[in-house]
Amino acid sequence: MMSVSRNRLTRSTAAIAASLLVLLLAGCGSSTESGSEGVTTTTAGGAGAGTATTNEVVEETPGTPIDAGLAPIELTGPATSGAGEVPTFEWEAVDGAARYRLVVLDGDGEPLWAWNGAETSVNLGGLPEERPADISGPIITPGSSWSVAAFAADGSPLAVSVLRPVGP
Numbered sequence: 751m752m753s754v755s756r757n758r759l760t761r762s763t764a765a766i767a768a769s770l771l772v773l774l775l776a777g778c779g780s781s782t783e784s785g786s787e788g789v790t791t792t793t794a795g796g797a798g799a800g801t802a803t804t805n806e807v808v809e810e811t812p813g814t815p816i817d818a819g820l821a822p823i824e825l826t827g828p829a830t831s832g833a834g835e836v837p838t839f840e841w842e843a844v845d846g847a848a849r850y851r852l853v854v855l856d857g858d859g860e861p862l863w864a865w866n867g868a869e870t871s872v873n874l875g876g877l878p879e880e881r882p883a884d885i886s887g888p889i890i891t892p893g894s895s896w897s898v899a900a901f902a903a904d905g906s907p908l909a910v911s912v913l914r915p916v917g918p
Contacts, residue, residue, distance in 0.1 A: 825840070826840045850899065853897055874887070899911075
């Protein structure tokens with residue numbers, strides 16, 4: 751009989767959370783900026799990269815806390831599994847937040863895609879609607895996860911969410 755543990759990872763959850771905190775608070779090379787001038791997207795890593803992470807989710811465990819000494823952000827969607835390859839990420843607004851930074855990690859805990867903007871909802875890849883079949887972009891693979899940080903107008907961090915698993 752095989753024993754199953756919550757959030758069993760080949761790379762430690764603490765190490766992934768620490769890396770994610772750096773990406774959330776300092777930014778990373780792959781991002782999307784959203785504003786009145788439109789949306790620009792770049793991605794890191796490739797779709798379909800091998801997954802070394804097994805993330806078995808139990809519903810009462812919605813994610814791994816990121817200890818940054820900041821208020822929590824409540825993530826509202828997508829579900830931890832069955833989200834599809836190009837989900838919409840959603841979270842509750844944070845009082846005083848001027849912008850948010852979303853970071854999506856692939857199954858190895860590496861940055862897949864990041865986004866910066868004032869909205870509390872964004873589709874993976876940053877497109878305003880469902881991605882057309884003839885346009886490539888990042889996709890969710892088994893073991894992926896995501897988190898959001900909120901920032902004041904002066905750039906100071908206000909809040910951060912848990913590191914939440916998401917699967918296609």
